[in-house]
Amino acid sequence: MTMLYFVPTPIGNLKDITYRSVEVLKAVNLILAEDTRVSGKLLKNYDIQTPMLAYHQHNEHAFTDKIIERLKNNEDIALITDAGTPGISDPGFLLSRACVENQLQMTCLPGATAxxxxxxxxxxxxxxxxxxxxxxxxxxxxxxxxxxxxxxxxxxxxxxxxxxxxxxxxxxxxxxxxxxxxxxxxxxxxxxxxxxxxxxxxxxxxxxxxxxxxxxxxxxxxx
Incomplete structure (x- = not known):
């Protein structure tokens, strides 16, 4: 079943990411990143070659519907931010709410939160x-x-x-x-x-x- 993953990323030390988080980021069809330049360093460190798309506070209102359509088209998607758990003082709420409204599956992995x-x-x-x-x-x-x-x-x-x-x-x-x-x-x-x-x-x-x-x-x- 199609899934949206909220994936926590390290708030400092790059080793503070879980094995499961790395596995998910490698397996999904798309990674939504707050800043692709920042997240690119993390992905390179763990040899994650999944395509990225910028998703941040300046474009989340415009892009959320498009992301929902991709989920409806059976794409698995992960949301990450520059550091920490998505949705905690970072983008994530709009997408979470839209998933509830559209009855789409989502899960948040445990991990770093400052x-x-x-x-x-x-x-x-x-x-x-x-x-x-x-x-x-x-x-x-x-x-x-x-x-x-x-x-x-x-x-x-x-x-x-x-x-x-x-x-x-x-x-x-x-x-x-x-x-x-x-x-x-x-x-x-x-x-x-x-x-x-x-x-x-x-x-x-x-x-x-x-x-x-x-x-x-x-x-x-x-x-």
Whole structure:
């Protein structure tokens, strides 16, 4: 039966891909990739010669119907992103919804997702947490933060190195400088690190030290 596969890819170390993921990527008719240049390095490393097609946030609305038609024509297709699990702060939702609407089969393979190792090593409560991903860059940002002000669960955020300081300052204004947090960057890469402390302490650290790499930020919920 025709299948759409959501295939997680390494978030750092290329060895963090499962045997099954490699097998699927070799077996499908087409791979949808967020950036074919980035994914090309991964495919070359594992001698995967399956054709690729770019599928990203700028074209997914236009291409989703075409992908559904290819699935209806009995093509097996895999969706990958630059790093991590498709659909988690990356393209994937539109295609998943379209498969449900068209009663097409899909499955998501287990694999790399940045927030899991970050919250495990945060030292903060992780029995319950809320995943926020990237905050709105401008419109709706303060409104979202105010909604989270009284959140009792640990909160998980993604952030780029260019906006980390702004986000930390916003956190201080919203949650207070004494609120505990952790910041993980370069997960599974050579310079992986996780910093623990108060918002004030982490803000001071990255004021003195230029932020590098993609960040996963965990903020403790309100006691």
């Amino acid at each position: 927030f899991v190792p970050a919250i495990v090593t945060s030292g903060l409560p992780n029995d319950k947490f809320v995943f926020e991903g990237f905050l709105p860059p401008k419109k709706g940002r303060q409104k979202r933060l105010q909604i989270l002000k009284d959140e009792s669960r640990s909160m998980v955020f993604y952030e780029s190195p260019y906006k980390v300081l702004k986000t930390l300052k916003d956190f201080k204004s919203t949650f207070g400088g004494e609120r505990l947090m952790s910041v993980s960057r370069e997960i599974s890469k050579l310079y992986e690190e996780t910093q623990h402390g108060s918002i004030d302490e982490i803000l001071e650290l990255y004021t003195d030290q230029k932020p590098k790499g993609e960040f996963v930020i965990i903020v403790k919920g309100l006691d």
